[in-house]
Amino acid sequence: MLAGSLAFPLLAASGRPLPFQATNAVLVERARRGSSAATEQLVRRHLRAAVAVALAVVGDLVEAEDVAHDAFVLVFERLDTCREPERFAGWLMQIVRHRALNSLTQGRARRASLEHLPAGEEPREPEASRLDLRRELASGLEHLSGPQREVVLLHDLQGLTHAEIADALQISEVMSRQHLFQARKALRAVLERAGETSHGRHA
Amino acid sequence: MSGDDDGESPVDLSPLYGRPDPQRLDRLAQRISTSIAAGRAPRSVMDQLAAWAPVAVGLAFAVAVLAWVPAFAVSPRTPPAGPGAALLQLALSNPGPGGQRPIWFKP
Numbered sequence: 343m344l345a346g347s348l349a350f351p352l353l354a355a356s357g358r359p360l361p362f363q364a365t366n367a368v369l370v371e372r373a374r375r376g377s378s379a380a381t382e383q384l385v386r387r388h389l390r391a392a393v394a395v396a397l398a399v400v401g402d403l404v405e406a407e408d409v410a411h412d413a414f415v416l417v418f419e420r421l422d423t424c425r426e427p428e429r430f431a432g433w434l435m436q437i438v439r440h441r442a443l444n445s446l447t448q449g450r451a452r453r454a455s456l457e458h459l460p461a462g463e464e465p466r467e468p469e470a471s472r473l474d475l476r477r478e479l480a481s482g483l484e485h486l487s488g489p490q491r492e493v494v495l496l497h498d499l500q501g502l503t504h505a506e507i508a509d510a511l512q513i514s515e516v517m518s519r520q521h522l523f524q525a526r527k528a529l530r531a532v533l534e535r536a537g538e539t540s541h542g543r544h545a
Numbered sequence: 546m547s548g549d550d551d552g553e554s555p556v557d558l559s560p561l562y563g564r565p566d567p568q569r570l571d572r573l574a575q576r577i578s579t580s581i582a583a584g585r586a587p588r589s590v591m592d593q594l595a596a597w598a599p600v601a602v603g604l605a606f607a608v609a610v611l612a613w614v615p616a617f618a619v620s621p622r623t624p625p626a627g628p629g630a631a632l633l634q635l636a637l638s639n640p641g642p643g644g645q646r647p648i649w650f651k652p
Binding site (some may be wrong): 499 | 553555556557558559560562563564565570574575576577578579581582584585
């Protein structure tokens, strides 16, 4: 586990590395003193992970982004209560999970609409098979454990490394790899079954 | 996708959630930074007054109580005066077992 001591490659939205690669602890300390640059670095560093962790709970990207937004605002309001700044990521993700669960219980979560394509996606397959695929993917994700769902979304959707995942979820890299392996295995099984069913229907 | 794979190719989740969109993420980061900055912005005078109102009420209450309490802090030889005197007379009318009354007390 990295416990926030490793400076991750900081990527701006453009993908270019930021000039100063500070640890979480340093950035938290600077943000506490009112540095907006440090605040922004912390937001950009952990945003993909926060969205993926929220997505693992609420299942809808728009809602996950709202949850991540609210969690970040709350975290920076309470930054003085962060007792272990080097474990900022783990603290943030706990708050993200908590807010995501609140969102679910308040019925605000909008499960991924299976009838509509995600923003920016062009239809490439016949409508029926695309809908089947989306349904199967959603169902497969639903059947994963919470940590497996988080890891597969962080790795395969958001593109985080196992080191980054380990830091964000406060688990070991080995555990991250195990969760990913199990999650992919389960998802592939679901997709293969769906493929066989689909072929059988079209034959 | 990240480079440290486990020998298996990633599961394509884009049919469900779309492909990661850096511009969308950038807009979200800006929205969050703006909200955080708004939370830190100096508040207006009225907002600050409103935030301090409960403290002011509490202080006023404490001052009133402190101004009233000396009526009880009387010498054993001096009869009490002020708004608390009647209440003190009432309290002393039943001092309890072993209780002592000041010499000015007349039941």
